Amino acid sequence: MSQQRRAGKLGHLDWRWRPASGPAHQRRLSEKIKVFVFDLLAYGEQLEHLKIDSELPYPLPKKYFKPEVAARTYAEHLEAWEELDRLGYDGVGFNEHHCSPYGLMNSPNLLAAAAAQRTKRLKLLIYGNLLPLHEPLRLAEELAMLDCMSNGRLISGFARGIPREYQVHNVSLAQSRTRFEEAFDIIRKAWSEEVFSHQGEFWSYKDVALWPRPLQRPHPPIWMPIVGSKESIEFAAKHDLPITPGLGRSRGLRDDIIRYYARCLAQAGHRITPDHLSLGISAYVADSKAEALRQMGPYHLYFNRTLFSHGNFTETELQRQTGYASAVSTDYVSPENRRAAQFAREDFRGLTMADVERQAEQMPWGTAAEVTERIIEAAESAGAGNVQISLNRGVLPHEMFMEQIRRFAREVLPAVQAHRVERVPLAEEAAV
Numbered sequence: 001m002s003q004q005r006r007a008g009k010l011g012h013l014d015w016r017w018r019p020a021s022g023p024a025h026q027r028r029l030s031e032k033i034k035v036f037v038f039d040l041l042a043y044g045e046q047l048e049h050l051k052i053d054s055e056l057p058y059p060l061p062k063k064y065f066k067p068e069v070a071a072r073t074y075a076e077h078l079e080a081w082e083e084l085d086r087l088g089y090d091g092v093g094f095n096e097h098h099c100s101p102y103g104l105m106n107s108p109n110l111l112a113a114a115a116a117q118r119t120k121r122l123k124l125l126i127y128g129n130l131l132p133l134h135e136p137l138r139l140a141e142e143l144a145m146l147d148c149m150s151n152g153r154l155i156s157g158f159a160r161g162i163p164r165e166y167q168v169h170n171v172s173l174a175q176s177r178t179r180f181e182e183a184f185d186i187i188r189k190a191w192s193e194e195v196f197s198h199q200g201e202f203w204s205y206k207d208v209a210l211w212p213r214p215l216q217r218p219h220p221p222i223w224m225p226i227v228g229s230k231e232s233i234e235f236a237a238k239h240d241l242p243i244t245p246g247l248g249r250s251r252g253l254r255d256d257i258i259r260y261y262a263r264c265l266a267q268a269g270h271r272i273t274p275d276h277l278s279l280g281i282s283a284y285v286a287d288s289k290a291e292a293l294r295q296m297g298p299y300h301l302y303f304n305r306t307l308f309s310h311g312n313f314t315e316t317e318l319q320r321q322t323g324y325a326s327a328v329s330t331d332y333v334s335p336e337n338r339r340a341a342q343f344a345r346e347d348f349r350g351l352t353m354a355d356v357e358r359q360a361e362q363m364p365w366g367t368a369a370e371v372t373e374r375i376i377e378a379a380e381s382a383g384a385g386n387v388q389i390s391l392n393r394g395v396l397p398h399e400m401f402m403e404q405i406r407r408f409a410r411e412v413l414p415a416v417q418a419h420r421v422e423r424v425p426l427a428e429e430a431a432v
Contacts, residue, residue, distance in 0.1 A: 036091040038388040043101030044073035058311030087409035091123030116150035128157025132179035140190035147214040164312035174323030191219040229329040237264030250340035262427035274385030289366035299394030304348040314343040368411035383424025
């Protein structure tokens with residue numbers, strides 16, 4: 001079946017990226033919302049019982065790892081991604097983490113390679129490879145292979161990674177940003193130049209011609225997740241890279257990121273569009289808000305109180321002490337949102353069901369009508385043309401995850417995909 005006929009059958013436009021003539025990243029034919037499912041691929045068995053003084057031990061020794069659970073986890077998630085493809089979702093997203101049950105995606109490129117052979121039209125969002133930790137030419141080669149193997153379905157996200165990953169790979173946190181920027185430069189040279197050479201602080205190459213090259217030209221779309229640092233926002237804007245603004249915990253901080261990003265884009269000679277923004281959103285479809293809380297609430301608590309930031313530190317001030325974050329990394333943030341920008345550990349480790357109930361009042365948890373309305377409202381208020389929906393935070397049983405994929409596809413997906421986001425209102429405010 002042709003791509004055009006298949007798109008018509010699914011009820012939405014063909015949105016494959018075409019060669020770009022102006023901006024650094026490629027533009028879509030349609031501004032209708034594109035719906036990705038972001039999958040953390042957590043170890044498929046709860047480990048709450050192993051906690052000591054409210055924390056899961058780190059490092060978590062081999063004796064607690066069950067290889068049969070890991071094998072089942074991978075098989076179940078690949079089955080889920082096939083279902084996403086069959087039901088008309090636009091893409092699946094996954095990222096890179098190491099040495100933790102938080103996520104078994106040590107190599108997101110291996111996951112993408114497997115998914116490429118199990119799906120036909122689903123975009124593969126690697127969000128993202130941790131550039132400071134790896135040899136960049138090898139990443140350029142693997143990503144070029146993936147783009148060819150998937151017939152041009154790769155979206156290549158690049159990230160710095162959380163502090164835990166630097167301890168695992170024995171890389172200095174103080175070198176994180178300079179390593180990231182140098183690796184980014186190398187990968188783009190490898191993809192785009194006939195023959196390239198590079199003499200840098202961390203890596204050097206002479207007379208290299210990449211084979212294979214990516215199928216998409218000039219290269220696959222590059223996205224960049226932004227937790228909140230000023231320097232990352234400026235880098236993304238300079239290179240005209242789409243971003244995900246924040247972790248979804250604070251709308252105020254999200255809006256501050258978008259405003260600053262829009263100003264930086266303008267200063268670099270670019271104009272923000274809904275194509276530049278992708279929102280991370282946790283959703284759950286049920287017969288009522290109360291039922292959603294009863295069914296999803298315990299898994300949401302497990303994610304926040306046990307899995308999230310296992311073996312890591314999130315606090316901005318601690319990251320500044322290590323050199324990972326600069327002293328001015330959040331000076332663009334409005335006074336009322338500075339508390340959210342601190343990323344205090346107690347905000348998620350001390351979460352209670354009462355807290356979840358309060359949060360859920362503003363979340364897309366509940367009936368299909370409410371979930372649809374809240375997702376569209378979030379996209380409109382941010383001016384985002386893409387959403388990354390989390391349907392499986394906290395290790396849902398496989399049957400429960402699959403039912404959410406199917407129910408969301410039946411009752412929510414068509415309306416969200418049909419909605420068109422035309423503008424970025426926060427950028428208009430910033431320009432006044």
